[in-house]
Amino acid sequence: MSELSFSELVDRVIGAKKPILLTHTRPDGDTVGSCAALAALFCAMGRHPAVVSPDPIPRRLSFLSDNEWFSPVDKYPSDATVIAVDVASPQQLGGLQATFTGALAPAFMIDHHERGVAFAPRFLRADASATGEIVYDLAVELVSRGALTAIPPFAVNAIFASISSDTGCFKYSNVTPRTHRIAASLLELGAEAPEINRLLFDVKTAEILSAEGYVASHVCSTPDGKIAWVLVTNEIRASLGLLDEHFETAIDVVRSLEGVEIAMAVKECSDGKFKVSFRSTGLDVARIAASLGGGGHLRAAGCSLSTKTAEEAAAIAVEAVKAAL
Ligand SMILES: [Mn+2]
Known part of the structure; x- marks a missing residue:
């Protein structure tokens, strides 16, 4: 083209x-x-x-x-x-x-x-x-x-x-x-x-505040605290009575945690795949996302993974980040 x-x-x-x-x-x-x-x-x-x-x-x-x-x-x-x-x-x-x-x-x-x-x-x-x-x-x-x-x-x-x-x-x-x-x-x-x-x-709706509250108390991270992520599955959304759009700021909550260099949000999508979003303080996450079939910008990128669970998708993404660090 x-x-x-x-x-x-x-x-x-x-x-x-x-x-x-x-x-x-x-x-x-x-x-x-x-x-x-x-x-x-x-x-x-x-x-x-x-x-x-x-x-x-x-x-x-x-x-x-x-x-x-x-x-x-x-x-x-x-x-x-x-x-x-x-x-x-x-x-x-x-x-x-x-x-x-x-x-x-x-x-x-x-x-x-x-x-x-x-x-x-x-x-x-x-x-x-x-x-x-x-x-x-x-x-x-x-x-x-x-x-x-x-x-x-x-x-x-x-x-x-x-x-x-x-x-x-x-x-x-x-x-x-x-x-x-x-x-x-x-x-x-x-x-x-x-x-x-x-x-x-x-301005945040009550739903978004509630989603951020959930994310804030469910951040996972590697032992050194440099890579952190949150999992948002259909089951979690349903249990909170929230929709996917309410979790748009989830990754911002994850990246605000002190010491985090690469933040990720793993979200279950309607097509059954898991969308992984990356934010970094310096590492080229566009390259990492591209290696997993996605794309984006140097410090903000994403990809979609066809795993069975959100945990598996997170594990793949964490490994890809570790390899790049
Ligand atoms: Mn744009």
Whole structure:
């Protein structure tokens, strides 16, 4: 698959008459925020965009998705321009792969995952902290080319949300000087940063607090305390009356434990496999995840393992980490 230059990307965005934007599975603030921002840009250009997600959008992101663009569509026009946003691999389209094929196959992708797999012509900026940084560049370019008179306020907020989300509120190592410069420009454009950050990071539902409480008291670790993990099975979720989406911050709880260098969350998925997420303070976990058939970023990656139990999946992951340490 070809790699697009930035100007080719802008041409394709301007040429997209009936845009359909796709998020990745288990949608996060970057994929949802970037899609919402792009939808607002398309709308301002007189198009009628739609956003489609393979999984439900978490409630805490409803400030980005509670709008007409995210409402279900009965039938997609066969001449739609389908754009995958922040989707690193075809697997990350989940159940959408079956729908968005043939005439509806993605026309191009916009992404920042260094070890992603291109399944359509791709614009990739691996040094971008979030796909939102690319959407920001796009918005600025659309204005300078005269395709837009200004960046709509909703897009300003959605881009800010996508970047803040993927950088853990500007805390992770993926933050660059450019990330802050873009954030500064967004503030100058009126981004409601305190409220967005409060919604993304400070507000937790009772269910999420309860999930974090469970995780905090069930962290396992190697004797040296450097590798730590938590197991989240269907049985555990059912016994707590919680859903998978309530455990999204589980890995953050694990990594907050003093001395932990590699944190992992092992979660049983609906397909019976176990999804292992990795976070590290320095070790290249993208490589470890790739060796187990997954992928991701240097310090945040994941893979899916077909073991019988969560314990077996954790054991495989721990061995892979130990081998890499
Ligand atoms: Mn992202």
